[in-house]
Amino acid sequence: MPYILLGRGSLEADTRCTPGPEETVIPRGTTLHCLTAEQGLFLGLDAPDIWDQLAAPWPSFGGGIRVPNLTLYGLGDVWEGDAQFDGYTLVEPGSGGRPDPVLLCTDTLGACPTTQEEADAGATHPCDGALGLPHADDLYWIAAFAVFTWVERTFASEGSLQAFAEDTLRGLLQADRQALTAANRDALRAAGRGRVLHCVVSASAFAVGAAHDHPAFAAGLGDHAYCSLSVVPNDSRRDRGSPEGWLLLEDVPPNRRRLVAAELARCSPYQVRFR
Structure with missing residues (x-):
């Protein structure tokens, strides 16, 4: 099952957040895709394709890989009905009973895998972090500083789109x-x-x-x-x-x-x- 996790954050561990370790290991069968929307993410009717607005600074990470314990904060819960999320389960911090913030792993008892050997042996994440989501084949972790409702407008270039975003802000x-x-x-x-x-x-x-x-x-x-x-x-x-x-x-x-x-x-x- 593919999940989209959407919130405000960065691709570094936030040491202010507890509970949870600073690093964690991805379980077998799960692939983590880390994406950013540094100019903000536009949603709504006739908005640009969501994937065209995102950058992938890292390659995708498969099972057994050790990664920073990433954190996402809530941006609001008004995006669930957007058609661009069809086919995905949308997870928003602070919405739908989710905590705010959402971490990859919230383990404090040593129950989650911390090494590649444990992941290879089939260890999973029983915590309530993103890596503990049921049947999580693909996790699309989207760190955006803002989400906007698209206003129909023609942009001559990527530069004019950025200028519009800055003027709007x-x-x-x-x-x-x-x-x-x-x-x-x-x-x-x-x-x-x-x-x-x-x-x-x-x-x-x-x-x-x-x-x-x-x-x-x-x-x-x-x-x-x-x-x-x-x-x-x-x-x-x-x-x-x-x-x-x-x-x-x-x-x-x-x-x-x-x-x-x-x-x-x-x-x-x-x-x-x-x-």
Whole structure:
């Protein structure tokens, strides 16, 4: 059975994600195809063929091969009905009961194969990672920074398609600045104690991971970085002079901290701390 796994991510192991090892081994009978959509993925009626929009930086990996334990984050759950996915089982992080993020392997008990010898002996993945999906003959792992609904338009060249994507991203970010802040505010309010939220910061915007596709707008505007945020309420607060809580951030580039602090001040009464 062929699966398409679609989300935001890269082709490197994300050491911030737990549970799961940093590397894993593909079981026999499964082939992993790693694909990227660096300009975003266009879906919808009359959209370009999905496979023409994807790049394959690596060859396909068969059973017994050791690979990084890749991670995909949710982009939203609005793509399942697209005709381009006919014939495949679509797996989207955070949709259809799937966790967000989705990892290749979530094993923490040593139950999954870690060597070629174990894979050759028939060991499978009993974990709830992608390599544990039933009857997974082919896994198409698609790491995209954004997914867009196709707008019918004629492009003279690949360069004009890229220019349209960049212009679209800039327009969306500018038009939806208030919506982005509202989405960030909702994500912070929904976060439980100590929960780690994955975020993205560009030169002009900051978005909390649970804001769905808004982080993609920020990521599309040139140089960007991923960081993490933890929400810590102040349970011992006794007077109004004490902070209500703290937003603890890690891996925020020093030259982006002022932007991040300003955005979070619009979203939460908690104090911001960088580590």
